[in-house]
Amino acid sequence: MTHIPIQVYFSLCFAIYAVGIYILIAKRNVLRMLLGIELMLTASNMTFVIVNYWMSPNVIDPLVRSIVIISMAVGSIIAALAISLTILVFRVFKTRDVRKLSKLRW
Amino acid sequence: MLLYADVLIWLVPILIAALSPFIAKVSRTATFALSIVGVGFSLACAVSMIPDILQGYVMYTPNGGVLGEVPFEHVFVWLNLTSITGASIGIGLLVDSLSVFMANVISFVALWIFVFSVYYMGEEVDIGRYWFWMNLFVGSMILLVLSNNLIQLFMAWELVGLCSWALISFWYKSTNPSPDPKFATEGEYNAHCGFKALVTTGFADAFFSVAILLIGWATWKTYGAPIFSFKQLMADPNFRWVGELAKTGLIPIFTLFILSGPFGKSAQFPYHEWLPEAMAGPTTVSALIHAATMVKAGVYFVARFFPIMLEASHQYPQAKMFFIIVAYVGAFTAFLAASQGMVAKELKKVLAYSTISQLGYMFLALGVAGLIHHYEHAYLYGLYHLASHAVFKALLFLAAGAVLHTVHTKYLDEMGGLAKYMPITFWTMLMGALSLIGVPPFSGAFSKEGIITSVYELGDTVLLALAVITVALTAFYTIRMLGYVFFGHESEHVRHIINEHGIREESIAMMLPLIVLAISTIILSFMGPAILEFIESGSLIHAFEPHTLLEYFAEPFKSRMFYISCAMIILGALPSYYAFVKKTIDVEKIVSQNVIVRALWKFLYNRWYINKLYYLIFLDGLKRFSQVIRKIQTGISNVNIAYAVVGIVVILVLILL
Numbered sequence A: 001m002t003h004i005p006i007q008v009y010f011s012l013c014f015a016i017y018a019v020g021i022y023i024l025i026a027k028r029n030v031l032r033m034l035l036g037i038e039l040m041l042t043a044s045n046m047t048f049v050i051v052n053y054w055m056s057p058n059v060i061d062p063l064v065r066s067i068v069i070i071s072m073a074v075g076s077i078i079a080a081l082a083i084s085l086t087i088l089v090f091r092v093f094k095t096r097d098v099r100k101l102s103k104l105r106w
Numbered sequence B: 001m002l003l004y005a006d007v008l009i010w011l012v013p014i015l016i017a018a019l020s021p022f023i024a025k026v027s028r029t030a031t032f033a034l035s036i037v038g039v040g041f042s043l044a045c046a047v048s049m050i051p052d053i054l055q056g057y058v059m060y061t062p063n064g065g066v067l068g069e070v071p072f073e074h075v076f077v078w079l080n081l082t083s084i085t086g087a088s089i090g091i092g093l094l095v096d097s098l099s100v101f102m103a104n105v106i107s108f109v110a111l112w113i114f115v116f117s118v119y120y121m122g123e124e125v126d127i128g129r130y131w132f133w134m135n136l137f138v139g140s141m142i143l144l145v146l147s148n149n150l151i152q153l154f155m156a157w158e159l160v161g162l163c164s165w166a167l168i169s170f171w172y173k174s175t176n177p178s179p180d181p182k183f184a185t186e187g188e189y190n191a192h193c194g195f196k197a198l199v200t201t202g203f204a205d206a207f208f209s210v211a212i213l214l215i216g217w218a219t220w221k222t223y224g225a226p227i228f229s230f231k232q233l234m235a236d237p238n239f240r241w242v243g244e245l246a247k248t249g250l251i252p253i254f255t256l257f258i259l260s261g262p263f264g265k266s267a268q269f270p271y272h273e274w275l276p277e278a279m280a281g282p283t284t285v286s287a288l289i290h291a292a293t294m295v296k297a298g299v300y301f302v303a304r305f306f307p308i309m310l311e312a313s314h315q316y317p318q319a320k321m322f323f324i325i326v327a328y329v330g331a332f333t334a335f336l337a338a339s340q341g342m343v344a345k346e347l348k349k350v351l352a353y354s355t356i357s358q359l360g361y362m363f364l365a366l367g368v369a370g371l372i373h374h375y376e377h378a379y380l381y382g383l384y385h386l387a388s389h390a391v392f393k394a395l396l397f398l399a400a401g402a403v404l405h406t407v408h409t410k411y412l413d414e415m416g417g418l419a420k421y422m423p424i425t426f427w428t429m430l431m432g433a434l435s436l437i438g439v440p441p442f443s444g445a446f447s448k449e450g451i452i453t454s455v456y457e458l459g460d461t462v463l464l465a466l467a468v469i470t471v472a473l474t475a476f477y478t479i480r481m482l483g484y485v486f487f488g489h490e491s492e493h494v495r496h497i498i499n500e501h502g503i504r505e506e507s508i509a510m511m512l513p514l515i516v517l518a519i520s521t522i523i524l525s526f527m528g529p530a531i532l533e534f535i536e537s538g539s540l541i542h543a544f545e546p547h548t549l550l551e552y553f554a555e556p557f558k559s560r561m562f563y564i565s566c567a568m569i570i571l572g573a574l575p576s577y578y579a580f581v582k583k584t585i586d587v588e589k590i591v592s593q594n595v596i597v598r599a600l601w602k603f604l605y606n607r608w609y610i611n612k613l614y615y616l617i618f619l620d621g622l623k624r625f626s627q628v629i630r631k632i633q634t635g636i637s638n639v640n641i642a643y644a645v646v647g648i649v650v651i652l653v654l655i656l657l
Helices: A006-026 A030-056 A061-093 B005-026 B028-055 B097-120 B126-146 B152-169 B187-224 B230-235 B240-247 B251-265 B273-282 B282-291 B297-316 B319-341 B345-373 B376-407 B423-437 B445-459 B461-486 B491-503 B508-537 B546-558 B560-581 B587-593 B594-607 B607-632 B637-656
Strands: B070-077 B088-097
Touching: A006 A030, A006 B273, A006 B637, A030 A061, A030 B070, A030 B319, A030 B508, A061 B152, A061 B560, B005 B028, B005 B126, B028 B088, B028 B097, B028 B251, B028 B508, B070 B319, B088 B097, B088 B152, B097 B126, B097 B240, B097 B297, B097 B508, B126 B152, B126 B297, B152 B187, B152 B251, B152 B282, B152 B297, B152 B594, B187 B273, B230 B297, B230 B345, B230 B594, B240 B251, B240 B297, B240 B319, B251 B297, B273 B282, B282 B345, B282 B376, B297 B319, B297 B345, B297 B376, B319 B594, B319 B607, B345 B445, B345 B461, B345 B587, B376 B423, B376 B445, B376 B508, B423 B445, B423 B508, B445 B461, B445 B508, B445 B546, B445 B560, B461 B491, B491 B607, B508 B546, B508 B637, B546 B560, B546 B594, B587 B594, B594 B607
Parallel strands: none
Antiparallel strands: B070 B088
16 A cells, blocks of 8 residues: 555545535535535544544554544534424525525624 | 621621522511611621720630731632642731721611611512612622732622612612603613613723733732732832833833722722712612712722832832822812712712712822822821711711602702701701811811811822812802702792691601711711721720820811811802802802803713713714624624634634744
8 A cells, every 4th residue: 555645634634624614605505504514524523533643653542533433423413403403494484595594683 | 806707797798688588578677677687797796806906916716726916817728720820819808907997987887877778768669689789788898898819809899899780770660750861761761870880880990900910910920929919919028029010111001900990989080970870779879889888999999009009119119100190080080070069950969979079089188198208197087088978978868868758859959948847857967068068076077187288298289279179169069959958948849748748857767877977977076086096006095095186186277278178168158058048149040141150050060071972982982883893794604604714714824923
């Protein structure tokens, strides 16, 4: 197996994170925005793992592993909660467009 | 000292405060009784501390051990920061002659105001809330004066401010017509007044807290650990921490910031606008909080901080700025508020302006004390004036409360001719008023005379002129107030009340505090030497010897200033007497015909336009600013996230740079 430099991994994570932010800023659909949040979560979880590999290539750090597992679990809960909220919002406002959900504006 | 009197003195009122809302559900009488017993207990504790100070003497713990000599501190570790800063922040109680003096004044005045409250607040429904805040106030005020360090003092400082807010807007549900057309009901107006007090003092206290942190920073730089205790701040004879501030050029900022707190709490010049509005609360509250005790917290703090700054200013002359600011702001405020008191339309507002003015005298005395060679005279007379003002102003407010309770109006021109219906109120209020003007046998005369003599010794023309002119103004507005309330013909409003159910003196329980306080104003003038000697050296050895008293009473007559201020009193009192008591001069006519007088009247009545300016800057200006700013808030999630990303990037860049 050829050795892939660590920068590639970091760049990949950053790219995924940037895509998530782009989706959050640019997309109007609430469900798409949720997917963007999920992407950002994935990117940060991956960063944890990669940092572990970078610092100590031959050891699986139990701290990192537990953080990532907890993060994934919490992330899925958040996703479930967010989707249910989205459904409720859709039922009330009959729209998925976040730009129309600006009731709290001045 | 009673066992643990220094702890119980503030703990008992606070505990009773916690209980009173629940007890009020069961029995109103029990709430009254418990509160009065609680504050009576505080008074007993405070009095019991006096012998300890006098004997310069030890305190015995239950197992017979000795805690320490007077002034002693009870110190407990509060925040253990040893691993971070090398020291821990303690809390504690400092019992010395100054704090014992303050505790006695507070609990004595509070006791009689509580007794007065029983009938004054007799028809009030929400009695639990009233006693909760009143008891909490007394407890935290005593805690404030007994604090041994700045952090704890600041916490108690904010607590009394909170009580003040809650009690000013006590009648926030009132649906009577508002005195200010900007508000729909009186309740809304009261709530606004409470918030005005809270916001103004809070604004001042923000600077104050920065100054406290500056002390912590300077001591940490110098000694390796932050020091907030008054005693430890005095411990270094070289005051290297002040040197640290001087080295970095922070002394002016530090002085302004540390004085900001006392000026806010004691309603001095830049922050004085909240006190006249604070009269929206019940009169007992005005008497206790906005005349007798809470507004004295600022004076107390300056007096407490005085020795530190005095010693420091010997090493670093720049620190003298502290006293210069205190003296000038005090003198200016005394004049400013007294001039506004001359035209006030409400009975309680006259007293409020007079309170601000008298507080200015106390600050003037403390400031002058730091500037002259022998500081004792001015310093002690400033504190003596604090005590005598606490008593006579509480008396004036309670008498005003009795009047308001009878005639159901707060406007001066709706009163009149009450002297023959309410003789006890009239005579007691007259005694308070004479004390305020500064007529001898009453305590105010001697204390104010001491202050003016000290200013004369300093030889500063501006300060002396302001102090002396204010004497004339004080005499003018006091006589004017009495004339409006008690003399002349009954107004239509009063005649209406007489026809309906007649006007008579309130019950004896309401008159008792008035009589006691009126007698106290005379007793206090005989106690003058005792108070001065007690604060100075913690002893009463010479205070009651005949020649000390004789010297004390003869002292004013030896000074040239006494005759000048007598002349000023007559100068102020005579026109006022003919205009408002005898009614031979028609003031209304003069004001309406003479352009200059009318312009002056308008200028004074609008409080030199300072209040309007503050509203323009801090309310309207802020509103207009936020009208612009709020356009940023679009309510769209995408845009908000974009802002967040921009913020993250900016912070990242700042960190990386």
